[in-house]
Amino acid sequence: MSKTTAIFQLGVLASHPIQYQAPIFRELARHVDLVVHFAHEQTPQGQAEAGFGVAFDWDSDLLAGYEHVFLQNIAAKPGTGHFFGCNTPGIRNHILNGNFSAFLVMGWNLLSYWQAVSACRKLGIVVMSRGDSHLETPGGSLKKLIKKFLYPWMLNRFDAHLFVGLHNKAYLSHYGVAEEKLFFSPHCISSEHFARNHSKNDQPQCKIALGENPSTVVLLFCGRLVEFKRVNDLLDAIGSDELAAMDLCLLLAGDGPLRESLQKRVTESGLKVRFLGFRNQSQLPQIYTAADLVVLPSSGEETWGLVVNEALSCGTPVVVSDKAGSSADMVVANETGMIYSCGNIPALVQAIVAALKIEQGSAAIAARNRIYSVSNAAVGIISAAEKILERKKHE
Secondary structure (H helix, E strand, C coil): CCCCCCCCEEEEEECCCCCCCHHHHHHHHCCCEEEEEECCCCCHHHHHHHHHCCCCCCCCCCCCCCEEEECCCCCCCCCCCCHHHCCCCCHHHHHHHCCCCEEEECCCCCHHHHHHHHHHHHHCCEEEEEECCCCCCCCCHHHHHHHHHHHHHHHCCCCEEEECCHHHHHHHHHCCCCHHHEEECCCCCCHHHHHHHHHCCCHHHHHHHCCCCCCCEEEEEECCCCHHHCHHHHHHHHCCHHHHCCCEEEEEECCCCCHHHHHHHHHHHCCCEEEEECCCHHHHHHHHHHCCEEEECCCCCCCCCCHHHHHHHCCCCEEEECCCCCHHHHCCECCCEEEECCCCHHHHHHHHHHHCCCCCCCHHHHHHHHHCCHHHHHHHHHHHHHHHHHHHHCC
């Protein structure tokens, strides 16, 4: 992909620096004139309140490699967890003075995003959105009724939508977004970082470093310990006769509000489970390499589950609930992992047994990683902007 700064300048509005978005911004900055605007400056305590369970800063630089600015957030209760938590009327002046041909907002669930959309439409600037909503997310009948009438109008306020996967595309189509407005920009991680650090590791040594015997089958859950992740389903599964008969250990890498109740259950049941606590980005490749299998048992509130991408980047197969957004894209049965019906414990057990037969670091796993890459995410965004700009020339 050659540099296209002569064609357009791109503005972006994101809620706050996010570890999975930073690599995309760095890649975009290599090819276009890019300015990323952040609506909120997250604090270590804010990370804890978001469900991580502990206050922390990411141990990788999320702001290096691209031009960025933090907007003034005048919200009465600043935060990214509710619509009015990001209120940045100053985004209009940034867009007015930015000489942008196209502008990308990273969702539509914050007031700041709609302030940007309004400014772009008034100024005649192409405005695009990239999110990961899908139809499996649970919701009441009233909420669904409101969406039925509001979302077709709301989503068509954008000139283009960057869909991150198949479930996300189906969601956008369901609410009336035309096919010509849809462009693929896959959900991704910095797979090069994970693969590079994974290649330095040896699975038996990684198991030993985590206190496990090299011959022990290691299952890994990595994520916040919150209700919708359904970690209790995983505890039910390893307590089954079939898995209990194995030399097997479950590692839980993460923290959150359910930790205490999960620890109590493990203590009372005698299940072989170890709590690793929160682990930062630099520590994850070793943990994924130690694992024989990564399991994501989440409900539909898991709009994607980038731990699946991380696991596959380290060559580790996965078992994923059919409600998790990544399941349709990242899981090829018997090749990269297995999908099972969310909440069905016998099906989860059988999926684990089957997935443990999949070769670590297989060609199929590598092929999936090549599709869901940072490079392809950036290409999708740039291609969408170029095509929409070209169409508008002929309108």
